[in-house]
Amino acid sequence: MVESSQVVAKAVANKSDEEVEQSLYAKRQKIYVREVHGLFARLRAMGVLGLLGLFYIIPWLNLDGHQAVLFDLPARKFYILNMVFWPQDFFYLALLLIVSALTLFFVTALAGRVWCGYACPQTVWTEAFLWIERKVEGSRQQQMKLDKGANSFRKIRIKATKHFLWAAFALFTGLTFVGYFSPMRELAVNFLSFNTGPWETFWIYFYGFATYGNAGWLREQVCLYMCPYARFQSAMFDKDTMIISFDESRGLPKGPRKKSVDKVAAGLGDCIDCTICVQVCPTGIDIRNGLQYQCIGCAACIDACDDVMDKMGYDRGLIRYTTEHSLMGKHTHILRPRVIVYALILFGITVSAFYSILTRTPIAMDVIRDRNSLYRETNEGLIENVYIIKLLNMDKQDHSYTLTAAGIPDLILKKDTDKIVVKSGEVVELPVRVQVDAYDLKQRSSEISFTLTAIGNDDLSVVEEARFLGPAY
Amino acid sequence: MSMSDIPIIQRVVAILWPSFIVAGIATVLFTTAFDPANISIFADYGISRLGSYTICFFLFWLFGAVTSTATCYFLKPCDAVNKRKSSGDSGSVKE
Numbered sequence: 093m094v095e096s097s098q099v100v101a102k103a104v105a106n107k108s109d110e111e112v113e114q115s116l117y118a119k120r121q122k123i124y125v126r127e128v129h130g131l132f133a134r135l136r137a138m139g140v141l142g143l144l145g146l147f148y149i150i151p152w153l154n155l156d157g158h159q160a161v162l163f164d165l166p167a168r169k170f171y172i173l174n175m176v177f178w179p180q181d182f183f184y185l186a187l188l189l190i191v192s193a194l195t196l197f198f199v200t201a202l203a204g205r206v207w208c209g210y211a212c213p214q215t216v217w218t219e220a221f222l223w224i225e226r227k228v229e230g231s232r233q234q235q236m237k238l239d240k241g242a243n244s245f246r247k248i249r250i251k252a253t254k255h256f257l258w259a260a261f262a263l264f265t266g267l268t269f270v271g272y273f274s275p276m277r278e279l280a281v282n283f284l285s286f287n288t289g290p291w292e293t294f295w296i297y298f299y300g301f302a303t304y305g306n307a308g309w310l311r312e313q314v315c316l317y318m319c320p321y322a323r324f325q326s327a328m329f330d331k332d333t334m335i336i337s338f339d340e341s342r343g344l345p346k347g348p349r350k351k352s353v354d355k356v357a358a359g360l361g362d363c364i365d366c367t368i369c370v371q372v373c374p375t376g377i378d379i380r381n382g383l384q385y386q387c388i389g390c391a392a393c394i395d396a397c398d399d400v401m402d403k404m405g406y407d408r409g410l411i412r413y414t415t416e417h418s419l420m421g422k423h424t425h426i427l428r429p430r431v432i433v434y435a436l437i438l439f440g441i442t443v444s445a446f447y448s449i450l451t452r453t454p455i456a457m458d459v460i461r462d463r464n465s466l467y468r469e470t471n472e473g474l475i476e477n478v479y480i481i482k483l484l485n486m487d488k489q490d491h492s493y494t495l496t497a498a499g500i501p502d503l504i505l506k507k508d509t510d511k512i513v514v515k516s517g518e519v520v521e522l523p524v525r526v527q528v529d530a531y532d533l534k535q536r537s538s539e540i541s542f543t544l545t546a547i548g549n550d551d552l553s554v555v556e557e558a559r560f561l562g563p564a565y
Numbered sequence: 566m567s568m569s570d571i572p573i574i575q576r577v578v579a580i581l582w583p584s585f586i587v588a589g590i591a592t593v594l595f596t597t598a599f600d601p602a603n604i605s606i607f608a609d610y611g612i613s614r615l616g617s618y619t620i621c622f623f624l625f626w627l628f629g630a631v632t633s634t635a636t637c638y639f640l641k642p643c644d645a646v647n648k649r650k651s652s653g654d655s656g657s658v659k660e
Contacts, residue, residue, distance in 0.1 A: 166614045168600065179597045274615070291615040317578045320586075 122239070123312060125222055126232040126371040130395025132209075139210040140219045148268050151276035165273050169517070175449070176517075178486050180456040187445040194441060196321070198434040200328040202426070204335050205389035208322070214314050215388065217265070217307035218374065221258060228254040232371065258308050259300075266300030312375040315388055322385055331416040332425050336389055338363075338380040338411050339419065346380070351404055362410050366400055369393035369411060379411055454487035457544050459558040466561045474504070474527040475562040481522040481542065485514040492547045499540030500528045500560060511547065526560060533562045580637060584629025591625040592618060 153160040155173060162171040170177035170185070177185065196207060208215060229235045229250055238247055270292055271279050282288045288296065306314055315322050329335075346363035349355065355362070363380065370378045372392040377384050379393045397411040415424045462478035470476050485491055493512045497505040506525040514520045526540065538560045546552035571579075601607045601617030612620065 165618060168614070179600070182597045289613070289615070291613065291619050294619065313574055313578075317572075317575045318582045
């Protein structure tokens with residue numbers, strides 16, 4: 093992997109100071125991406141359509157009378173299909189994030205940056221914005237000509253059309269994003285009648301603006317300067333990882349020639365130096381200079397080069413998906429320790445995450461000791477502590493529960509009701525008193541436990557520990 | 566290598582972006598642990614939960630950005646500070 097600092101250092105060595113100053117302070121050159129056709133372009137188009145389709149359609153789907161995927165922030169409930177998550181379930185969401193991260197590591201070790209090239213939101217939205225740009229401004233040459241030309245009515249009209257379409261698409265993206273957090277159908281109606289709440293309105297425009305900026309303007313700079321994954325993915329690479337590479341042994345020495353020329357007699361390799369691989373690159377690099385961290389693995393250069401090779405009557409694959417070992421003429425090992433270790437960890441955590449989610453107990457109980465007094469002595473001479481029991485029924489049905497306490501001999505639990513009824517999704521706060529004989533207390537602070545069990549369903553039960561304070565004898 | 570060899574966009578991003586990510590994580594952790602509806606400053610002013618989350622996020626982002634800015638500021642090589650003082654120019658200083 094070539095680090096950016098090394099690239100800069102190399103550049104510094106080759107140019108005079110003044111030139112370096114110029115180039116480093118120069119305004120970023122816009123990269124005009126040439127349109128490309130071929131197998132990988134089709135795969136990416138499918139990825140873009142599939143993922144964008146999912147993103148825009150999911151908030152409109154309903155299940156069991158609620159939105160199928162809704163992170164209902166105002167109500168502090170997350171609906172994912174037929175499961176409901178509460179703030180108390182945060183642990184499971186953290187587990188799911190760990191599973192996602194491990195999946196990314198595993199895929200990276202095996203297949204390189206396929207995530208970047210086909211599935212990353214930055215790539216997906218940039219592709220969509222590039223498509224709009226191409227439809228409005230035309231091909232790469234036409235775009236460059238338009239930008240170079242003087243301001244004219246035509247230029248302004250074309251630019252305005254592009255930015256209007258971008259803004260509209262970005263705004264729809266912002267609306268959809270907020271639709272994941274605030275019920276979509278209601279939100280869309282309110283949005284069309286300018287009735288969204290102030291915070292919702294803010295986020296729709298904020299996310300819309302971010303989409304417009306990232307996919308319309310920043311583009312490859314997000315990958316170069318903002319993406320942490322781009323910087324550390326090399327840690328997961330080895331010589332058997334799938335990469336996109338230019339086959340130097342076949343391509344060099346490069347040089348233009350007529351199709352009729354015998355390349356062997358002319359002393360040339362297969363690369364005709366047409367630079368189309370550079371023109372199609374969304375990050376503007378030359379893949380022929382070797383593996384670079386700017387390469388997002390989109391394979392546009394493969395499609396472009398294969399096309400040229402076909403036209404020249406040469407074999408395809410001068411630029412291709414390969415591995416370092418394969419380029420060196422060695423055997424590529426797919427099953428290697430790194431891949432096996434990632435796979436085992438991933439499998440273990442995924443299984444335990446899903447097991448714990450499917451078997452989670454849909455009750456949350458918090459025991460809060462009354463902070464106003466340590467303990468008090470009752471008229472009967474017993475030591476009493478007061479607790480607030482906070483119950484949350486996370487199940488989809490209403491339940492009645494019984495509460496018991498244990499931990500100190502002859503402990504007495506006093507509460508207002510024997511049967512605690514908590515409706516689905518509701519919170520009940522219950523003050524309780526625990527009384528014990530001071531003779532049974534061995535130390536100032538003893539551990540007791542409260543057990544809550546659903547009536548008619550003994551499996552639905554939680555235990556919560558608490559401290560009982562008293563005098564020490 | 567001195568700081569001036571880093572493009573402007575990369576410097577701006579180095580301040581705004583890490584603080585953005587951290588603000589997102591901090592907001593999730595903070596609002597999971599504490600329900601804004603129970604926090605008196607939000608409740609007293611009648612700010613909805615969505616509003617409270619938004620305010621939390623931007624406050625965290627601001628704090629993070631201040632930290633990142635200070636980090637970038639103190640990363641400037643000592644020599645660069647000396648040279649600027651002696652030559653009196655305000656331009657970039659090379660090593």
